[in-house]
Amino acid sequence: MALDxxxxxxxxxxxxxxxxxxxxEALDVDADEAARVSEEVRRLDxxxxxLEVAAGDVRAGRPLIIGNTAPATPTPFxxxxxxxxxxxxxxxxAPDGQxxx
Numbered sequence: 001m002a003l004d005x006x007x008x009x010x011x012x013x014x015x016x017x018x019x020x021x022x023x024x025e026a027l028d029v030d031a032d033e034a035a036r037v038s039e040e041v042r043r044l045d046x047x048x049x050x051l052e053v054a055a056g057d058v059r060a061g062r063p064l065i066i067g068n069t070a071p072a073t074p075t076p077f078x079x080x081x082x083x084x085x086x087x088x089x090x091x092x093x094a095p096d097g098q099x100x101x
Contacts, residue, residue: 017041041066 017038024034048061085091 013045 020041021034021038024037025031029037044064044066048064051061051064052058054060
């Protein structure tokens, strides 16, 4: 964009939108609804991209990003219910707690 090109394609974005539309259709979402969802994603992304270019800041359009998961929250460590055991054939020949290597 900074080089004032006449035409560009954001390949990763475009393929993601097309695969997303195909996935919706594979899940039996009506083709018209899948098309509407794709166009809404494109519209919001174009708006976000314009804000970022105008502001010169890649974070300017962050509120327009669609997220589908809540922020990750770490879970506390849980103590195993039983001791682990090797499943490979060499485990039968190795003394307890010893590797054969």
